[in-house]
Amino acid sequence: MKYIEKLRNSGLRPTKQRLQICDVLFNTDKTFHFTINELEQKIKKQTNSKISLATVYNTVHAFEKKGYLKQIPINSSETYFDTNVTDHHHFYDLKEEKLIDLENSDVGPINILKKINGKKIKSVEVLVKLEE
Ligand SMILES: [Zn+2]
Known part of the structure; x- marks a missing residue:
């Protein structure tokens, strides 16, 4: 599966939670802008399961480092991420x-x-x- 490769390329173990994150982020043609907190809420809502903020945080940052996501700093307290890189x-x-x-x-x-x-x-x- 393409997500498993994305995760491995980013140095992440493909856990169930991380695959759920990938599904929310990449299983759409639409550009998706989000903060870490928004993404956590969206995953909880869509999958009806628990996910830790730390998992969301480290997965998003690993993807960003690898170039799968782009970081858009708005001000010192808010950072957005973009699936359009x-x-x-x-x-x-x-x-x-x-x-x-x-x-x-x-x-x-x-x-x-x-x-x-x-x-x-x-x-x-x-x-x-x-x-x-
Ligand atoms: Zn954008």
């Missing part, structure tokens, strides 16, 4: 506490004027915060 922009709705993908066609050219010696820009990802 390509470079892309986001709206962040401050009231709903929700991330929304922006397509590249939704954003015009971004012009970064400052240069750092010896460095070049690898990617530009914009986080646009929305309020009422």
Whole structure:
């Protein structure tokens, strides 16, 4: 099964709980943005079984390290993860506490004027915060 490979590649033992995490994360075409706490709640609801926050936490971080998930830090207290690991922009709705993908066609050219010696820009990802 493809999830078992994903877990092994990430240095994780394929336990029942971790396979449930994979199913929630990867068994969809839709992009999924989530915090660790939201993911824990969703797994509990979908599977009707117990899962420890620590398991969710270490599985998500192992996937992130391996490049299966992308981390999107919103501020010092909130980190979101994204199942879409390509470079892309986001709206962040401050009231709903929700991330929304922006397509590249939704954003015009971004012009970064400052240069750092010896460095070049690898990617530009914009986080646009929305309020009422
Ligand atoms: Zn996204």
